[in-house]
Amino acid sequence: MNKDSISRAVIKRLPRYYRYLGELMEDGIERISSNDLSQRMNVTASQIRQDLNNFGGFGQQGYGYNVEHLYQEIGRLLGVDKKHNMIIIGSGHLGQAIANYTNFERRGFVVTGMFDKNENLYGKEVRGIKILSMELLKDFIKKNDIEIAALTLPKTEAIKVAEELVSYGVKAIWNFAHVDLDLPREIVVENVHLSESLMMLSYNLTRQEDKKKGVM
Amino acid sequence: MNKDSISRAVIKRLPRYYRYLGELMEDGIERISSNDLSQRMNVTASQIRQDLNNFGGFGQQGYGYNVEHLYQEIGRLLGVDKKHNMIIIGSGHLGQAIANYTNFERRGFVVTGMFDKNENLYGKEVRGIKILSMELLKDFIKKNDIEIAALTLPKTEAIKVAEELVSYGVKAIWNFAHVDLDLPREIVVENVHLSESLMMLSYNLTRQEDKKKGVM
Numbered sequence: 001m002n003k004d005s006i007s008r009a010v011i012k013r014l015p016r017y018y019r020y021l022g023e024l025m026e027d028g029i030e031r032i033s034s035n036d037l038s039q040r041m042n043v044t045a046s047q048i049r050q051d052l053n054n055f056g057g058f059g060q061q062g063y064g065y066n067v068e069h070l071y072q073e074i075g076r077l078l079g080v081d082k083k084h085n086m087i088i089i090g091s092g093h094l095g096q097a098i099a100n101y102t103n104f105e106r107r108g109f110v111v112t113g114m115f116d117k118n119e120n121l122y123g124k125e126v127r128g129i130k131i132l133s134m135e136l137l138k139d140f141i142k143k144n145d146i147e148i149a150a151l152t153l154p155k156t157e158a159i160k161v162a163e164e165l166v167s168y169g170v171k172a173i174w175n176f177a178h179v180d181l182d183l184p185r186e187i188v189v190e191n192v193h194l195s196e197s198l199m200m201l202s203y204n205l206t207r208q209e210d211k212k213k214g215v216m
Numbered sequence: 217m218n219k220d221s222i223s224r225a226v227i228k229r230l231p232r233y234y235r236y237l238g239e240l241m242e243d244g245i246e247r248i249s250s251n252d253l254s255q256r257m258n259v260t261a262s263q264i265r266q267d268l269n270n271f272g273g274f275g276q277q278g279y280g281y282n283v284e285h286l287y288q289e290i291g292r293l294l295g296v297d298k299k300h301n302m303i304i305i306g307s308g309h310l311g312q313a314i315a316n317y318t319n320f321e322r323r324g325f326v327v328t329g330m331f332d333k334n335e336n337l338y339g340k341e342v343r344g345i346k347i348l349s350m351e352l353l354k355d356f357i358k359k360n361d362i363e364i365a366a367l368t369l370p371k372t373e374a375i376k377v378a379e380e381l382v383s384y385g386v387k388a389i390w391n392f393a394h395v396d397l398d399l400p401r402e403i404v405v406e407n408v409h410l411s412e413s414l415m416m417l418s419y420n421l422t423r424q425e426d427k428k429k430g431v432m
Contacts, residue, residue: 084418097309100308198320201390
């Protein structure tokens, strides 16, 4: 099956399946029907079956899903069965928050270096990870097999730094800067635009207020 | 027109239009054709026309869009023409990062209070905003007309705290905890699940590696 043809909407739901299956495993549940899973996840059972059919099904008629098997298969699809070395560029509060998430490490995303252009931060450690000078970036990426870089720096710097990172061999950018990066097609870019998320919230809040006022 | 019938996909693109139009204004550009806008934004001109038609059009044949007018109209749709008081629950690195974003304030999202259960943080200020005890939450929300609460605390606490916030009158939750909140329908919930975003990145990274290996 060609995984390129699977819609982003389906793929976006995989991490949520993965989270629920992980919780079922923690609760000692070994198998689950699509109906039971759908109730827990608040989606329809047919949606679950359709989504998972994109990847070859995994379920058995009359038995349901083997929780651990499905968890592992989705984990493999998501690439969290492998270790990925990650660096963080921009070591302010947001960068430090990310470095502190031990959950990322549990899923294979290992932060091995942090960088900043503010020399007052050099030598400081976050969960044992040293903050280094941007001048060391190139060597560090080559020596430590870095695949992913989280960009937690102002948007004015993000474009230039992203291009540098790619030239040093980084394959994926987790972009928190509020700017669109224009990088070669084969480079993976995943954006976290917090202000856009906040505007979505505000859009929905405004619609709720309209409803109360009887405006549509 | 019934704004409830507009798809989430369209609405999700509005903040990006808003951002580009803001940049055009900064550059002193007063009007733009959908073709020029589409080239800048790397979407098709027909997508832009379709998206904006959902909200009544705004464009004029042969003239294009008046940048400032369109910026203001989209801003109004997004509810960023009004002031929204916000509090942050959980004053660790992530909470402090959010409190430090002056851009949110420029768009009308004013952080007026920060809270934490860690008493070592009480009295500390972030950009002039005091970190307060959770015991003061109820009074603070009622006295300061708080509409939005950002939840930057562990998932084990998020569900209970979210229910409390709603009972105190908060209308929207900006949820950074990696858990689904089950709140009354009229409460707006916008999730920022960082680990799901990182898994999307990892999914796409894995597909790129498959491509290189010739596996599909």
